[in-house]
Amino acid sequence: MVRLRHRAGMAALAALLALSEARAEDPRIAAMTELFAKAKAQFRGGGYAESLATLEKLDAAARAPGLEAAREKIAPSVAFYRGADLAALGRKSEAVAEFKTYLASAPASRLDPSMYPKPVLEAFAEARDEVHQSSAPAGGAESGLAEAYARFRATPASAAAADENWADGAVRFLMTAEEKAQWQGLGDTVARAEFVALFWQRRDPTPETPENEYRAEIERRIQFANAAFAQGEKRGSETDRGMVFVLMGPPSAVVTGSLKSEDDPIQTARAAPGQELVKEVNGRVTLQSVSLEAKSSERIQGRRETWRYRRDRLPPSIAYNEASFDFLTKDGYGTAVLQREPGALALLELAARPPAATPRQ
Numbered sequence: 001m002v003r004l005r006h007r008a009g010m011a012a013l014a015a016l017l018a019l020s021e022a023r024a025e026d027p028r029i030a031a032m033t034e035l036f037a038k039a040k041a042q043f044r045g046g047g048y049a050e051s052l053a054t055l056e057k058l059d060a061a062a063r064a065p066g067l068e069a070a071r072e073k074i075a076p077s078v079a080f081y082r083g084a085d086l087a088a089l090g091r092k093s094e095a096v097a098e099f100k101t102y103l104a105s106a107p108a109s110r111l112d113p114s115m116y117p118k119p120v121l122e123a124f125a126e127a128r129d130e131v132h133q134s135s136a137p138a139g140g141a142e143s144g145l146a147e148a149y150a151r152f153r154a155t156p157a158s159a160a161a162a163d164e165n166w167a168d169g170a171v172r173f174l175m176t177a178e179e180k181a182q183w184q185g186l187g188d189t190v191a192r193a194e195f196v197a198l199f200w201q202r203r204d205p206t207p208e209t210p211e212n213e214y215r216a217e218i219e220r221r222i223q224f225a226n227a228a229f230a231q232g233e234k235r236g237s238e239t240d241r242g243m244v245f246v247l248m249g250p251p252s253a254v255v256t257g258s259l260k261s262e263d264d265p266i267q268t269a270r271a272a273p274g275q276e277l278v279k280e281v282n283g284r285v286t287l288q289s290v291s292l293e294a295k296s297s298e299r300i301q302g303r304r305e306t307w308r309y310r311r312d313r314l315p316p317s318i319a320y321n322e323a324s325f326d327f328l329t330k331d332g333y334g335t336a337v338l339q340r341e342p343g344a345l346a347l348l349e350l351a352a353r354p355p356a357a358t359p360r361q
Contacts (some may be wrong), residue, residue, distance in 0.1 A: 028071055041275055043081055052085040076105040087123035099127030106228045146250040154220040164194060170222045170237035170246045174352050203354040214355050221246045231335050242340035244325050247351040251307035259302030259330060302330030315351045323347050
């Protein structure tokens, strides 16, 4: 499950640090960063009332004039930790309200059961159910992910993004084998900066205009994925859901449900026909085929999440009317693991192709 204790905290601290770099002369942002880190540490240590009090101080500090941008950036993460504190203190209804505020910006988030007290897990699950029920059309398909992306406002990307780790991030999903090999051979900052500039230039659908719409869209998807799909210390854009989101964009619908035995790859493998030695009545030993029973669906703790794309949301490079991707979550298997079937992988390969330039009129 998504380890929001790290994700929410890291997202808020990263936002404050970015603001601190842009406004180093304002010590109030540094104070906000310290307060958030303190509240997070208090929650980890079980000091829920103390953590809640620290968050109240942070709220008061963030209401100062001139800090509107900082307040907006950290609001979802603060809402998450306030909800966790309230739930742990037995104030469930208040906790659910805070979690719903958080989920408005990260609708696909889940909690790791090993990292939170049971009251926190229960309040978060209730909030998530309410959010998804309110945004789900008939048939159980959730439209909240696409709606959240439509509301998402990305921060301007840094121009100095050509360090040696640039190709290790989500952009690697777009790189060709030749480009990856070229990147490995670059040894200085100037060469890397030139490579990055040319990389995006090749993918500019309207090279005659000053803006590269494709780059702007990909960088926005990466920022959203980092906020919505993080797992522990792993960035959201580098998870399986993040990879699909970066390449495909927001799905038309998301459908979730319980994982049945026939859908579970581990149980399917265990239930595959096998062979065993059998001693017959006459004393002979023979090798016979046997069928194994999979565990019943009631005993399996897991979820299937399916992203469905209609024609209007598919990349131009994919000439299909619809497409879908399945993610499975199960203890011992992983969190939102993409089912890498040949068809799904072929679709992602098509989506990664550079867009064709728009002809001049």
